[in-house]
Amino acid sequence: MIPLEYYLILSAFMFVTGVAGVLTRRNAIVVFMSIELMLNSANLTFVAYSSFFGDVIGQLFVFFVMAVAAAEVAIGLAIIIAIFRNKVTINIDEINILKW
Amino acid sequence: MTEYIYLAVLFPLIGFLINGLFGRLIKNEKIVGGIGAGMVGLAFLVVVFSFFETLGLPADQRSRIIKWFTWIKAGGIDAAFSYQVDQLSLTMSLIVTGVGFIIHVYSIGYMHGDKGFWRFFAYMNLFIVAMMNLVLADNFVLLFLGWEGVGLCSYLLIGFYYDRKFEKGTVADASKKAFVVNRIGDFGFLVAMFFVFYYFKSLNFSEVLPLVAGSGIEPWIFEAIAIFLFIGATGKSAQIPLFVWLPDAMAGPTPVSALIHAATMVTAGVYLVARTSVIFAMAPTAMMVVAIIGLFTALFAATIGLVQNDIKKVLAYSTVSQLGYMFLALGMGAFSAGIFHVMTHAFFKALLFLGAGSVIHGMHEEQDIRNYGGLKKYMPKTYLTFAIAAVAISGIPPLSGFFSKDEILWMAYANGGLFFWIIGAITALMTAFYMFRLLSLTFEGKERFDHHRVHPHESPNIMVIPLIVLAVLSVIGGFIGLPKVFVGEHGNLFEVWLAPIFKDATRKLSTGNIHSHLEEYLLMATSVVGAVASIMLARHIYLRKPEIATSISESFKGVYKTLLNKYFVDEFYQKVIITPLVKLSDSVLFKFTDAKIIDGAVNGTAKVIDFASGYARKFQTGVTQFYAVIMMIAITGTLFWIILSF
Numbered sequence: 102m103i104p105l106e107y108y109l110i111l112s113a114f115m116f117v118t119g120v121a122g123v124l125t126r127r128n129a130i131v132v133f134m135s136i137e138l139m140l141n142s143a144n145l146t147f148v149a150y151s152s153f154f155g156d157v158i159g160q161l162f163v164f165f166v167m168a169v170a171a172a173e174v175a176i177g178l179a180i181i182i183a184i185f186r187n188k189v190t191i192n193i194d195e196i197n198i199l200k201w
Numbered sequence: 202m203t204e205y206i207y208l209a210v211l212f213p214l215i216g217f218l219i220n221g222l223f224g225r226l227i228k229n230e231k232i233v234g235g236i237g238a239g240m241v242g243l244a245f246l247v248v249v250f251s252f253f254e255t256l257g258l259p260a261d262q263r264s265r266i267i268k269w270f271t272w273i274k275a276g277g278i279d280a281a282f283s284y285q286v287d288q289l290s291l292t293m294s295l296i297v298t299g300v301g302f303i304i305h306v307y308s309i310g311y312m313h314g315d316k317g318f319w320r321f322f323a324y325m326n327l328f329i330v331a332m333m334n335l336v337l338a339d340n341f342v343l344l345f346l347g348w349e350g351v352g353l354c355s356y357l358l359i360g361f362y363y364d365r366k367f368e369k370g371t372v373a374d375a376s377k378k379a380f381v382v383n384r385i386g387d388f389g390f391l392v393a394m395f396f397v398f399y400y401f402k403s404l405n406f407s408e409v410l411p412l413v414a415g416s417g418i419e420p421w422i423f424e425a426i427a428i429f430l431f432i433g434a435t436g437k438s439a440q441i442p443l444f445v446w447l448p449d450a451m452a453g454p455t456p457v458s459a460l461i462h463a464a465t466m467v468t469a470g471v472y473l474v475a476r477t478s479v480i481f482a483m484a485p486t487a488m489m490v491v492a493i494i495g496l497f498t499a500l501f502a503a504t505i506g507l508v509q510n511d512i513k514k515v516l517a518y519s520t521v522s523q524l525g526y527m528f529l530a531l532g533m534g535a536f537s538a539g540i541f542h543v544m545t546h547a548f549f550k551a552l553l554f555l556g557a558g559s560v561i562h563g564m565h566e567e568q569d570i571r572n573y574g575g576l577k578k579y580m581p582k583t584y585l586t587f588a589i590a591a592v593a594i595s596g597i598p599p600l601s602g603f604f605s606k607d608e609i610l611w612m613a614y615a616n617g618g619l620f621f622w623i624i625g626a627i628t629a630l631m632t633a634f635y636m637f638r639l640l641s642l643t644f645e646g647k648e649r650f651d652h653h654r655v656h657p658h659e660s661p662n663i664m665v666i667p668l669i670v671l672a673v674l675s676v677i678g679g680f681i682g683l684p685k686v687f688v689g690e691h692g693n694l695f696e697v698w699l700a701p702i703f704k705d706a707t708r709k710l711s712t713g714n715i716h717s718h719l720e721e722y723l724l725m726a727t728s729v730v731g732a733v734a735s736i737m738l739a740r741h742i743y744l745r746k747p748e749i750a751t752s753i754s755e756s757f758k759g760v761y762k763t764l765l766n767k768y769f770v771d772e773f774y775q776k777v778i779i780t781p782l783v784k785l786s787d788s789v790l791f792k793f794t795d796a797k798i799i800d801g802a803v804n805g806t807a808k809v810i811d812f813a814s815g816y817a818r819k820f821q822t823g824v825t826q827f828y829a830v831i832m833m834i835a836i837t838g839t840l841f842w843i844i845l846s847f
Contacts, residue, residue, distance in 0.1 A: 123829055124829055124830055173803075193826065194826075197824050198823060199823050201823075
């Protein structure tokens with residue numbers, strides 16, 4: 102039996118990786134993938150605690166997160182395509198016209 | 202019928218709503234005028250029935266309160282649409298609806314063809330509504346509603362020909378002046394109301410007035426209440442120092458001058474003082490102020506009336522003068538004599554104005570009496586009725602004006618002394634003089650108008666019949682108030698009828714002075730002989746020797762100029778009050794308070810926000826990852842704070 106801490110440490114590592122990706126990468130697709138990574142780290146935590154406390158609600162919640170993530174990906178990719186058609190780039194540094 | 206007295210308010214209100222909302226669509230003058238006059242006629246019938254019903258009751262049961270509906274109920278104030286039906290309010294209601302009805306009928310002819318025909322009748326009906334509320338109200342608040350309502354209607358009707366010129370300005374200026382001057386008076390009325398509420402915890406007449414005599418409140422309070430009420434009355438009833446609006450009110454259509462500015466609204470001040478007579482009875486100084494202001498207004502306005510050349514201006518100053526008489530009577534404690542003069546004055550002054558309207562109508566809007574002359578040939582009926590009114594106002598027995606004026610003069614002598622009688626009598630002589638000057642210059646003598654341009658003609662029957670009705674009233678109206686010296690203590694029906702209303706006040710004021718009948722006969726004879734003499738003088742000067750008038754005005758040029766320019770009161774007010782006020786408003790209120798303080802506060806706030814946001818908005822960089830960093834830092838910080846606070 103693998104102790105709970107291992108899962109949590111892995112999850113934390115995944116989350117920080119995701120945050121670093123969101124903050125540092127320029128390519129919108131990569132930023133997107135990093136966000137998915139953060140979502141999945143959260144899922145992992147849910148599942149780990151669910152098993153630890155013997156409560157299925159945590160696992161149930163993961164399905165909701167996955168469904169929402171799928172929907173979010175569909176919309177997000179559509180936005181990225183729309184932006185690419187207009188600006189011929191998906192570098193988010195260059196997409197900065199919504200400002201003061 | 203008395204229980205349904207509110208119908209007398211409701212009918213004109215319906216007329217106002219129909220004509221005001223749909224009059225423009227109806228167009229047909231017969232229908233609009235018929236509704237306007239008919240509704241007032243119905244109100245008159247209601248009042249007449251109530252009057253006869255009340256007359257059938259014993260004297261001590263004639264005062265009744267008819268509640269219609271609750272209006273304002275807050276804290277100690279319970280102001281309802283509730284009507285005090287008693288001898289005084291019925292008398293006033295009869296005048297308002299009766300004379301009002303006659304004038305409405307006349308207006309159908311006078312206003313014929315005017316593009317604002319429907320508007321005129323809507324305003325006139327609204328006026329009747331407000332005036333009925335004023336005279337029937339059983340509390341100060343409802344009275345004030347009527348008071349403001351008649352002021353509003355007066356404003357609307359003076360400004361009826363809003364697009365025309367009037368004297369140095371426009372008609373709109375005249376209506377504005379009337380409104381503003383009235384507001385100054387209303388301020389006094391309001392302060393008086395606050396006093397009453399503070400000391401009596403009620404504003405209902407039936408709760409306040411019976412308590413006054415035995416209340417034990419300090420006398421100066423009553424003096425203050427009375428003075429402030431009187432300030433309100435001077436505004437509405439055109440007394441010194443607030444009379445200046447009434448002559449300018451002649452800018453309105455002539456029936457308006459007859460109804461509002463002669464017969465009814467301007468007597469509201471007299472009514473107010475009479476209604477609160479018991480408060481005035483507790484305030485001897487205020488009574489003296491009322492009497493003296495009344496006396497001097499009467500004299501002052503009469504002297505101006507002597508030289509005016511506009512037919513309506515003469516009548517306007519005459520109205521101011523006669524109102525002064527009424528206040529003289531009130532100030533002398535002769536309340537029923539004052540109300541009696543309100544009634545007779547309503548008859549003959551409305552008749553004079555309607556007669557003047559008929560002349561103006563026949564002369565194509567010409568109002569200068571120097572351009573009249575010899576009109577009796579062209580308008581015999583107008584001439585006859587106008588002459589009756591002139592004789593009545595001059596105080597020639599047995600017409601109505603004689604009885605009411607003589608009663609006032611006698612009371613002035615009996616309660617005030619010889620000084621009051623002499624000034625009053627001089628005013629009466631002047632009244633006779635300027636009325637017959639007016640009559641002679643208008644209807645008799647040489648024809649001074651341009652025959653090619655003007656074709657004088659008698660007015661249609663719908664205008665002449667009201668004149669005849671009012672002429673009959675002017676002749677016989679005085680007989681209900683015959684002097685006691687003729688008919689004994691209970692022979693003066695009018696005074697006996699009103700006595701219960703004023704019994705508290707008269708008990709308080711009774712001086713116990715006994716005067717012999719001989720004195721009264723003597724004074725009466727003197728004033729009648731004087732009036733006849735000044736009538737003859739006026740006819741002699743203006744019909745046979747017009748050069749006398751010219752030479753007098755030449756040799757007393759200064760006096761003549763002063764009178765012609767109304768003692769320069771308007772100019773004085775302009776210089777001493779209005780110009781400094783305008784300057785003060787311009788330099789302090791506008792350029793400093795408004796422009797600097799108020800605008801400064803608003804603009805300053807905007808500037809501070811603009812300055813701060815100049816920096817704050819730099820945070821919105823448009824770089825998504827910058828936002829993400831901030832979010833990250835904030836979330837991490839919050840988490841640390843939560844964890845550490847455990």
